[in-house]
Amino acid sequence: MAMQMHSQTGETCLICGQVKQTGIHICNQLICDSCQEKIVKTDVTDWKYKHYVNKLSQLRLKTMKQTEQTK
Secondary structure, three states: OOOEEOOOOOEEEOOOOOEEOEEEEEOOEEEEHHHHHHHHHOOOOOHHHHHHHHHHHHHHHHHHHHHHHHO
16 A cells, blocks of 8 residues: 655544554545554454444544535
């Protein structure tokens, strides 16, 4: 996956809530490189896995809200 540079002020990561400069965008939401790596390495039996799934579920909610607003 290609890393993208963002403005000097950065963007807030959907997962950790910190302002970061690089990461990936999914549904116009940033997931920083650090969180992306943690998500990929987390085993599904680890308690943190559910935390990441819950955070990622916010992507769908925001997308649905944006879709409803454009109608």
